[in-house]
Amino acid sequence: MKGNSRRKLDQRTFMAQVRECRDKGYLLSPKKIGSGAFSKVYLAYATQERMQHNPRLASDLRGKRHSMVAIKIVSTAEAPVEFAQKFLPREISSLNATYKHLNVVQLYETYHNSQRAYLVLELAGRGDLLEHINTVSEHRRCPGLEEKEAHRLFWQLVSAVAHCHSAGVVHRDLKCENILLDDQGFLKLTDFGFANQSALKNALLSTFCGSVAYTAPEILMSQKYNGERADMWSLGVILYAMVTGKLPFKERRPHRMLLLMRRGPAFPPGLSPECQDLIRALLQLRPCARPDLPQVAAHRWMLPAPPALFRSALGAAPADNPAEPREDSEPTRPLRQLRRQQQQGTPKSASGPAPPPPEARPSRGAGSASAGLGLQSIAKASPLRHRPPSLCSPSALRSAPGHRLVSRGQWVDRVEAT
Incomplete structure (x- = not known):
């Protein structure tokens, strides 16, 4: 009844x-x-x-x-x-x-x-990034995306986060589940329920929020933190998930997670040294040691910048309401600065001087990491009561049969007022 x-x-x-x-x-x-x-x-x-x-x-x-x-x-x-x-x-x-x-x-x-x-x-019709990684991994029989596709998607993510930061918005919940794909293959950042706006660029925050698997160590240690630097850590976790098909640190308990973070990520064979270098730079324990977005965009793994990214941002976006300010009439400021740097000369790596890029990066063989298939989820539903739900697309609930290569993050279990 x-x-x-x-x-x-x-x-x-x-x-x-x-x-x-x-x-x-x-x-x-x-x-x-x-x-x-x-x-x-x-x-x-x-x-x-x-x-x-x-x-x-x-x-x-x-x-x-x-x-x-x-x-x-x-x-x-x-x-x-x-x-x-x-x-x-x-x-x-x-x-x-x-x-x-x-x-x-x-x-x-x-x-x-x-x-x-x-x-x-806005409706995004192809599901979230986590589902995309799992589906592609299932099709390739090799965990993760090919570096070429990861490069394309990560550039779009860097562009989206740079746009948010330039508007004074830090996301604080960057993860694969909060990144959607539309029918044209464009990446769409969503779920701003934990976002914070501040006119002060270096303002410190204290809200303990996000997903343990993607959350920066300073947040897990309940320290005051810089929101932009915390977002950079999450970008490193997302890039690692893209290219390996798994999360770099798998642990439900925050104190155990911190131990894994101090050890640093482990990389599968076949992943290019340039990609490993960028991930290590983003996953630095000290927030001030992480690269900022212009440094990420200038990293040697990110080069060359896909020109289609800027053309699409200029031409594919819909026309504005005349009363609305046009915010995407050109690439966001950090990326505009970066393009000038690229035109002036070869930029340095985020974690050191960049050697000349190799003509051919090592590729990951289809069978090189087959033993990694079948990874189980590390966490169940979130116990966080106040977490705003993510926007899902019509295909976001589809399950890739057989293998789950990237586990959904576990939410932290308390939120403090900030």
């Missing part, structure tokens, strides 16, 4: 949401593409009338040649006060601050009532 009552309540709630979305010009489908503790994400369609009244939405969907969006419905009535008054406004503010960049999920608009908040977001 309780199950039937619950289903009827859920159905009534959904029908109310359908009416509320229709009143705003969106047709909510029953296809749920993501969920979290206090929210659900549905596939929806924007009506022509709605697009006429929302230039930001219209310009983006015109370039995509479809009317599909993702609507994240947050139950503010059920969520803790801290979530509704702190984390949700931060997410909305950060998404508005980072509009518009080709590699950041776009927020088209928000609306709310006394029970729910609605976030109308």
Whole structure:
């Protein structure tokens, strides 16, 4: 009886949401593409009338040649006060601050009532990076992506994070599950629920948040930390996961994780020395020893910079609302500086002088790491109550049969006010 009552309540709630979305010009489908503790994400369609009244939405969907969006419905009535008054406004503010960049999920608009908040977001149709790594690893029968593809995707991620940092936004929850891919293969950074905005570049933060597998050691030690340097650590974990198909440090308990971090990452045979060098530089225990984004972009593994990255950022992005400032009319400032450095001469490595790049990097053989297949997940669902749910895409829930090569991160279990 309780199950039937619950289903009827859920159905009534959904029908109310359908009416509320229709009143705003969106047709909510029953296809749920993501969920979290206090929210659900549905596939929806924007009506022509709605697009006429929302230039930001219209310009983006015109370039995509479809009317599909993702609507994240947050139950503010059920969520803790801290979530509704702190984390949700931060997410909305950060998404508005980072509009518009080709590699950041776009927020088209928000609306709310006394029970729910609605976030109308860009839809990414090919799932998250974790699923992509697992699917490619299954197909190749070798864990991880080829370095050429990892290079392409990591450049886009660096561009997205540089754009966020230049807008004063630190993400603080960078991980494979929060990176989506669209139907054209473009990377989309999402889930800004733990993001923080500050006008002070070197401001120190104290919120203990994120996922243990991706979290910088200074956060695990409950120290005050620089958000940009903490993001750099997470980038190192993501790059390692891309090229190896696994996480560099696998441990549920933070104090044990710190011991593994001090030992440093282990690399499989066949991974290029340049890639190893960049990962080691990013995974430095001391935050001040990690490279910043211009240094990462100038690292010898990152060269040459794919020109398509800048062309796509200039040409593939939808037209702006004339009233909106154009933030992606050219590459973000750190990357613009980097391009000038590249034109002036060969940049130095993030961890030392860069030797001339080899003509051919060693490739990873299909059978070189076959013993690594079948890695099991290191963690179950998050115990963190206040974590805002990630935006998922229609294919994000697909499971690659047979092998799970990158485990989903474990959330830290407490959040302090910052």
